[in-house]
Amino acid sequence: MKTGFLFPHRYRLIGWVVFVPSLVLGLAYMYADFGFEFLTVFVPEKSEVRGWKIDGWPINLTDELAALGIVAGLLMVGFSKEKTEDEMVSRLRLDALQWSVYVNYGILAVAILLVHGSEFLQVMTYNLFTVLLVFVVRFRWLVFRNAQASLPALAL
Amino acid sequence: MKTRLKVARAEQNRSQAEVAEAIGVSRQTINSIETGRYVPSTVLALKLARLFETPVEALFQLEETD
Numbered sequence: 318m319k320t321g322f323l324f325p326h327r328y329r330l331i332g333w334v335v336f337v338p339s340l341v342l343g344l345a346y347m348y349a350d351f352g353f354e355f356l357t358v359f360v361p362e363k364s365e366v367r368g369w370k371i372d373g374w375p376i377n378l379t380d381e382l383a384a385l386g387i388v389a390g391l392l393m394v395g396f397s398k399e400k401t402e403d404e405m406v407s408r409l410r411l412d413a414l415q416w417s418v419y420v421n422y423g424i425l426a427v428a429i430l431l432v433h434g435s436e437f438l439q440v441m442t443y444n445l446f447t448v449l450l451v452f453v454v455r456f457r458w459l460v461f462r463n464a465q466a467s468l469p470a471l472a473l
Numbered sequence: 474m475k476t477r478l479k480v481a482r483a484e485q486n487r488s489q490a491e492v493a494e495a496i497g498v499s500r501q502t503i504n505s506i507e508t509g510r511y512v513p514s515t516v517l518a519l520k521l522a523r524l525f526e527t528p529v530e531a532l533f534q535l536e537e538t539d
Contacts, residue, residue, distance in 0.1 A: 466510065
């Protein structure tokens, strides 16, 4: 079956290997003030950002690394081919994607109503990843449930 | 949509795994079609019909609710 824009099957494992450490790194950055020293860079002296003149402003790229790792990892986990990639798997993937968009924006709508001020920034931070995260969980669950439902037929 | 794929398979003494491999899908997909959890595409239905050397409508038929 022709499948467009899917990674080879082995990328699913690579995706987990990238995602899990990136998630830990991201959480450590947010809650334990952790950052890699070697990822601190300085904006060149006398650079100008939106009209502001900045002299040697230090930026730590730990959170950028973690965020990119989480996104790349989840994309590889969610969009790698199954061992037997066929039209039913495509259907399950599409169902999971639709479900995750609904759930994501449902949660976001509640957060918009209940969370205000600067705390909303944290909501947005998590919201960067929840569509992909919910999609991966839902898709794996659908594949697992489908495999379970097919088990009794092994006896035939 | 109702299907008599399971019956046709039994008549020709083929396992789900054999049918799945012959048309390039997973065994779970064949199982899902037989139990009505999944409605195959036209291409897949035609492949199944060709494999069983029968018209598509001998394997799949519309129901009142379709």
